[in-house]
Amino acid sequence: MTAATFQWLALLTLTALTVGLAKAGVSSSTALILVLLATLIKGRIVIDRFMALQGVSGPWRWIVLGWLLLVLGLIAFAFQHA
Amino acid sequence: MEAALNVSLSASAPHGDRHDLPGDLAMWFFILAELLVFGVFFLAYAFARTHNVELFNASQLELDRLSGAINTVLLITGSYFVVRAVDQIRHNHARACAHWLIAAMACGGAFLVLKLIEFSAKFEAGINMSTNTFFMFYLGLGFFHFMHVILGMVILGAVALKAWRGGYHAGAYSGVETGAAYWHMVDLVWIVLFPLIYILN
Numbered sequence: 416m417t418a419a420t421f422q423w424l425a426l427l428t429l430t431a432l433t434v435g436l437a438k439a440g441v442s443s444s445t446a447l448i449l450v451l452l453a454t455l456i457k458g459r460i461v462i463d464r465f466m467a468l469q470g471v472s473g474p475w476r477w478i479v480l481g482w483l484l485l486v487l488g489l490i491a492f493a494f495q496h497a
Numbered sequence: 498m499e500a501a502l503n504v505s506l507s508a509s510a511p512h513g514d515r516h517d518l519p520g521d522l523a524m525w526f527f528i529l530a531e532l533l534v535f536g537v538f539f540l541a542y543a544f545a546r547t548h549n550v551e552l553f554n555a556s557q558l559e560l561d562r563l564s565g566a567i568n569t570v571l572l573i574t575g576s577y578f579v580v581r582a583v584d585q586i587r588h589n590h591a592r593a594c595a596h597w598l599i600a601a602m603a604c605g606g607a608f609l610v611l612k613l614i615e616f617s618a619k620f621e622a623g624i625n626m627s628t629n630t631f632f633m634f635y636l637g638l639g640f641f642h643f644m645h646v647i648l649g650m651v652i653l654g655a656v657a658l659k660a661w662r663g664g665y666h667a668g669a670y671s672g673v674e675t676g677a678a679y680w681h682m683v684d685l686v687w688i689v690l691f692p693l694i695y696i697l698n
Binding site for chain 2: 417419420422423426427430433434436437443446447450451453454457458461462464465466467468470471472473475478479482483485486487489490493494496497
């Protein structure tokens with residue numbers, strides 16, 4: 416199995432976990448953290464592996480990862496303070 | 498020969514080594530602009546929700562979560578196919594590269610069909626952008642992303658056609674990486690959009 420195939424399966428598994436969490440009716444703050452954590456891992460796989468930004472010279476990887484972290488962090492803040 | 502070797506080495510370098518940005522620099526600036534716009538929309542949704550939590554939660558129950566999940570699988574799989582396409586051109590297999598790109602476009606096409614079914618069901622139920630704030634975001638963000646999937650398919654189609662005609666090879670495949678980067682951006686944005694709109698409450 417290629418590394419990309421493993422990463423694809425990891426993305427599918429994390430998606431299934433996200434949908435499963437929603438169906439299981441886990442308490443909202445726990446679900447929020449778990450769903451956002453799964454999203455962060457999925458995003459990192461896409462950025463580092465699929466986009467191949469890991470190991471790229473310059474700030475590109477950190478700009479895109481920073482975007483993901485900032486957006487997910489502020490989403491968490493907004494949902495916690497709703 | 499030396500230049501071709503350098504390109505090949507940089508393309509297959511281990512992740513620990515520093516290497517150049519894949520694809521065209523201009524596309525990466527375009528991707529950053531796109532991420533910024535989507536990021537603003539995501540945060541506008543999240544903070545608008547703080548003033549209407551009950552409305553947002555009630556409206557979210559009317560969404561077809563299964564359709565959203567299948568669409569996530571389609572875009573993730575499309576991204577994986579594009580990774581395989583880049584791998585094929587690195588090994589000088591231009592026709593195989595085109596085949597993987599066409600497979601990725603098929604995933605994008607299926608995404609569009611499902612999304613249209615989802616949207617038409619909402620319109621038939623009398624829901625539109627002025628129904629409430631939640632549906633304004635759901636339809637607005639969904640349509641905005643929908644247009645990006647179409648553009649991504651057009652880009653992949655152009656790259657697949659050039660690959661099929663022998664326009665890329667192991668020593669020169671920056672165009673394939675450029676198209677791939679845009680497609681992965683469309684996938685990345687959906688990876689955030691799906692849990693935000695369909696799941697979190």
